Amino acid sequence: MNLQRLRQIQPYLWTLPLQPGEKRGEVLLYGSAPLLESMDDKVLEQIAHVAALPGLEGAAMTMPDAHWGYGFPIGGVAAFDAERGGVISAGGVGFDISCGIRSLRSNMRLQDVTPKLATLADRLFQTIPAGVGEEGALKLDPKQLDQVLLGGAHWAVQQGYGNEADLDYIEERGCVAGAIPANVSELAKKRQRGEMGTLGSGNHYLEVQVVDRIFDEAAAQAYGLQEGQIVISIHCGSRGLGHQIGTDYLVMLAKAASRCGIHLPDRELACAPINSPEGQQYLGAMHAAINCALANRQILTHLTRETFREIFPASKLQTLFDVSHNTCKQEHHVIDGQSRLLYVHRKGATRAFGPEHAMLPKRYRAVGQPVIIGGSMGTGSYVLAGNSGNSAFASASHGAGRALSRRQASARWQGKQLIGELAQQGILIRTRSMRGVAEEAPGAYKDVDSVAEATEQAGLARRVAFLRPKVCVKG
Amino acid sequence: MEPRYFEHDADIGIIGQGTTIEHAFEAAAQAVFAIVTDLDALQPATLVDFTFEEDDVELALVTWLNLLLGKARELGMVFCRFHLQRQNNQWHGVALGEKWRSDLEHGTEVKGATLTMLSVKQIGMSWEARCVVDV
Numbered sequence: 180m181n182l183q184r185l186r187q188i189q190p191y192l193w194t195l196p197l198q199p200g201e202k203r204g205e206v207l208l209y210g211s212a213p214l215l216e217s218m219d220d221k222v223l224e225q226i227a228h229v230a231a232l233p234g235l236e237g238a239a240m241t242m243p244d245a246h247w248g249y250g251f252p253i254g255g256v257a258a259f260d261a262e263r264g265g266v267i268s269a270g271g272v273g274f275d276i277s278c279g280i281r282s283l284r285s286n287m288r289l290q291d292v293t294p295k296l297a298t299l300a301d302r303l304f305q306t307i308p309a310g311v312g313e314e315g316a317l318k319l320d321p322k323q324l325d326q327v328l329l330g331g332a333h334w335a336v337q338q339g340y341g342n343e344a345d346l347d348y349i350e351e352r353g354c355v356a357g358a359i360p361a362n363v364s365e366l367a368k369k370r371q372r373g374e375m376g377t378l379g380s381g382n383h384y385l386e387v388q389v390v391d392r393i394f395d396e397a398a399a400q401a402y403g404l405q406e407g408q409i410v411i412s413i414h415c416g417s418r419g420l421g422h423q424i425g426t427d428y429l430v431m432l433a434k435a436a437s438r439c440g441i442h443l444p445d446r447e448l449a450c451a452p453i454n455s456p457e458g459q460q461y462l463g464a465m466h467a468a469i470n471c472a473l474a475n476r477q478i479l480t481h482l483t484r485e486t487f488r489e490i491f492p493a494s495k496l497q498t499l500f501d502v503s504h505n506t507c508k509q510e511h512h513v514i515d516g517q518s519r520l521l522y523v524h525r526k527g528a529t530r531a532f533g534p535e536h537a538m539l540p541k542r543y544r545a546v547g548q549p550v551i552i553g554g555s556m557g558t559g560s561y562v563l564a565g566n567s568g569n570s571a572f573a574s575a576s577h578g579a580g581r582a583l584s585r586r587q588a589s590a591r592w593q594g595k596q597l598i599g600e601l602a603q604q605g606i607l608i609r610t611r612s613m614r615g616v617a618e619e620a621p622g623a624y625k626d627v628d629s630v631a632e633a634t635e636q637a638g639l640a641r642r643v644a645f646l647r648p649k650v651c652v653k654g
Numbered sequence: 655m656e657p658r659y660f661e662h663d664a665d666i667g668i669i670g671q672g673t674t675i676e677h678a679f680e681a682a683a684q685a686v687f688a689i690v691t692d693l694d695a696l697q698p699a700t701l702v703d704f705t706f707e708e709d710d711v712e713l714a715l716v717t718w719l720n721l722l723l724g725k726a727r728e729l730g731m732v733f734c735r736f737h738l739q740r741q742n743n744q745w746h747g748v749a750l751g752e753k754w755r756s757d758l759e760h761g762t763e764v765k766g767a768t769l770t771m772l773s774v775k776q777i778g779m780s781w782e783a784r785c786v787v788d789v
Contacts, residue, residue, distance in 0.1 A: 219663055247663035249770035249786050274765040274788045311690055311763045312730070312754035369728045380763040381789050419727050422765040425788075426720040430713055433769060446712075446769035584661050585762075585789065612760035654763075 180218040191243075191637035195223060203231035209571065209637040210243035214629055217582060221247040222254075228444045229257050233452070234265025236514065236521055240571050242528050243633035244552070244580030244625065249273075250447035253527035253581075256574045258512065260521055261453035266441065267461060268450035269432045271524035272507050274425035276465055277472035278383075278416030279503035279529075280551040281349075281480055282562065283496040284402070285409040289389045289649070291491065292409055296387075296607060299490055300650040303385060304609035306486045307479060309654045310380050311612065314373030317478065324368050324420075325360040327375070331470030332501075335477035341498075345480065347540045349473060349501040350530065357509075358470050359463025363420065364427050367464075370419030371471065376478035380615055382578075383415045383654035384553075385483065388560065388646035398546040398564040398643040402499055410646055411487075411496060412560060413479050414553050415654070416505065417472035424468050428461045453522055462507075469506060476501055499562070500549035504529045504577035512572055523572050531565035531575035531640045550640040552631055554579045556608060556651040557601055557621030561631040563640035575639040576631070579624040588623035589614060597621075610653035619653065657685035660771075662786050667771060670783040675711060675774060678781040679718050680736040683749070686719055686767070686787055687726075687733050692759040696734040698750035709743045711774045715783045719767035722749055730754050762789045 185193040185208065193215060195206040206226050208215060222245050229251055230239035236258045245254030250270025259265025292299060308315045319327065327334050332346060332353030346353040378385060390408045393399045404410070417424075428449075435451035435458075436443050443449065451457040480498065487494040507524045514521075523530075532539055532548040539548055547565035554560045558579070565573065583591070594613030597620055601608055610616050635641050658681075660667035666689060670682025687693060704721050708714040718738065726733055726749075733751035740746075765788040772785040 221663070249662075249665060249768040249788060253664050270769070274768075310760045312732075312756070312758070312760070314730075366724050366728060370724060373730070380760075381765075422727075422788075423724055426724060426766045429720075429766075429769060430717060433713070446772060449769060581663050584663055585666055586659055586661060610760075611756075612762065614759070614761050618762065 180215050180220055180223060182212060182216060184223065191633055195227060203227060204235040205238035206230050207238040207240045209241065209639060211629065211633045214243050214633055217625060218245060219247040222252045225252040226255055228448060229255060231444065232266050232448065232450060233441060234259045234263045236260045242574065242576040243637065244576040244578050244630045246580045248526065250445060251524065251526040254576065255526045256524065256528045256571055258521040258523045258572045259453065260519060265453050265522060266450040267453045267458045267507055267522055268448055268524060269425060269428045269461060270447040270449050271526055272465060273505045273526055274422045275416040275505050276421035276424060276468035277503040278505040279472065279501065280553050281413045281476040281501040282499040282551055283411040283480060283483065284404060284499045285411065286495045287409040287491060288407045289409060295490055296649060299387065300607040300609050302486050302490060303650065303652050306482050307378055307385050307652055308376065309378040309652055313377060315376035317375045318372055319375060321368050324371060327474045328358050328360040328363060328467035328470050330354055331473040332477040335474045340478045340481035345477065345498040348498040350503060353473050355466050355469045357463060358467040360467055362460050362464040363424060363467050367420045367423035367427065370423050374418040375475060376482060377418060378415045378479065378654040379418055380612065380654040382619060384556065385652040386412045386648050387650035388412060388648050390644050391559065391647040392645040394642040394644065395564065401543055401546045402549055402562065402643060404562065404644045411483055412551065412553065413476055415475060415479065417468040418475060420471045421468040424464045428464065432457060432461060465507065469503065472503065502529050502551055525574055527577050528574045529577045530573055531569055532573050533565045533567035533569055550575045552576050552578060552627065554627035555621040555624040556619060556648055556653065557606060558627050559648060560646045561627065561642060562644045562646065563631065563634060564643050565640050566638055569639055571639055576634045579627040579630055581623060582625045583623040585618040588620050589617040592617045592620040606648050607650045608653060612653065615653055655681060657688040659685060660784065665786050665788050667784060667786050671780055673780055675781050676738040676740055678783040679715055679738050682715060682783045683719060683722055683736040686764055689764050689789060690761045691732055693734040695758055696732055697752050698735045699752045700731065700750065702749050704747040706745050707743050708745065712772050714745060715774055716767045716769060716772060716785060718745065718747060723764055723766060764789055
């Protein structure tokens with residue numbers, strides 16, 4: 180990205196000045212100069228398009244891990260007010276609705292698992308359905324699936340997948356209101372039939388990690404984290420159901436935008452006024468997909484616990500937090516001293532509520548919401564804590580962000596060789612897709628340390644712990 | 655013909671080229687399913703047909719690809735051969751493939767075809783269809 184096109188407001192905050200005749204809202208970009216320089220110019224183009232959508236509240240923003248996406252940039256945040264003509268955009272949520280990360284803290288330390296690490300990796304790989312074409316053991320009929328779409332993680336707990344305590348540490352306590360299963364197509368439901376409790380492919384993973392470094396002792400204590408402790412992170416979303424909802428509504432919302440006279444510089448921004456019939460219909464379906472994703476991660480949590488108990492009978496895995504990064508959420512934010520209901524799109528961005536937020540579980544209320552930045556399988560991930568005064572509608576980075584495209588990565592690396600190199604570093608990879616490993620090569624991602632540091636320096640969230648991978652089951 | 659792609663940071667840009675719009679769409683479908691697995695290892699054993707209505711040729715490309723992806727997942731199949739016919743805004747397609755087998759090459763799941771960088775245009779004597787697919 181050419182920084183000469185930007186104006187620096189603060190050390191880690193930039194804006195894109197309006198050109199003569201240009202009509203759009205404000206654009207803000209969070210990050211360091213090197214991170215922004217490494218971004219494709221398409222990021223600027225895409226976020227400027229978002230800023231031109233009707234009813235935008237405040238600025239359209241990118242997080243420090245932003246990269247070129249479809250419609251919205253990945254790492255894009257934009258809030259809309261329904262009462263001021265604001266829109267909801269299928270392209271602002273994406274196909275993998277409510278893709279997110281569930282992290283579990285364990286009562287185990289690295290030395291406890293090291294002797295059986297290979298066995299653990301093998302058993303997790305056998306237990307967790309991962310990759311193209313892999314289905315779960317759970318097959319749901321349409322009526323049961325409707326219960327999932329209404330109940331989210333609550334449904335899963337009621338079926339014996341996990342426990343009530345998990346629910347306290349999931350966004351919206353594991354179930355978002357407003358889901359309308361009738362707005363979800365039959366095809367979407369059919370696609371999900373064998374996909375509950377599956378990881379998927381691409382950048383999805385299950386990792387066994389060790390807490391390598393603590394940055395903030397108070398927050399780490401609240402989160403129950405200490406150096407040397409084993410943590411498990413599960414990255415996946417709403418699977419085929421979410422993909423099909425994205426598909427079903429993309430063209431419908433593109434046509435609705437045209438009917439409503441909304442100019443779309445990129446048709447992928449497909450949107451409709453929130454208060455329009457199409458907007459309401461999509462919201463009902465999208466909320467159903469969020470509940471599907473929350474139930475999916477709850478089932479995977481249960482499968483992970485079972486596998487751990489089989490190898491380490493005394494193991495206990497508690498939910499640290501479950502946070503989605505592809506959503507549009509209805510949230511109250513204070514604008515000019517007034518609390519307003521906004522529809523906050525986060526496409527590849529994590530919600531990051533600061534301390535004392537009413538929606539946080541009591542245990543975390545003093546320190547803020549856990550924010551999880553998932554890095555590559557060779558580098559590591561971060562747990563951060565939400566800050567007070569976050570100026571990005573309580574949002575933060577969600578990952579390292581890609582530095583190379585998938586095709587560039589697969590041309591440069593070979594899966595088998597990478598797996599060998601990572602094993603030399605003590606990281607065990609289990610996968611069915613050598614091509615997938617090459618596409619997800621650690622070198623294809625930006626430096627996660629720089630992203631986490633920039634996230635902290637920009638005031639979006641503060642670093643709590645660095646997690647180093649030990650086992651990665653790749654989707 | 656080898657599947658063709660263009661660069662995209664997060665996902666994959668697919669290109670279909672042919673002497674007609676329909677042939678370009680068939681080649682685009684080949685490019686999509688070649689992301690999922692090695693198409694040469696598949697048998698065109700089972701036929702599935704599709705019909706849809708769409709005036710806008712660009713939206714028709716996305717609809718075609720998403721119908722194929724949705725049906726493939728619903729049936730647990732992978733497609734390797736494609737035929738498409740068009741009469742005005744009526745499209746009739748056929749896809750051939752087989753049930754997913756665990757011994758097939760595991761590539762990457764394609765979540766859906768997007769409207770980003772979507773274009774269907776005539777270049778000289780041939781047609782080119784392209785868009786970004788989410789993986």
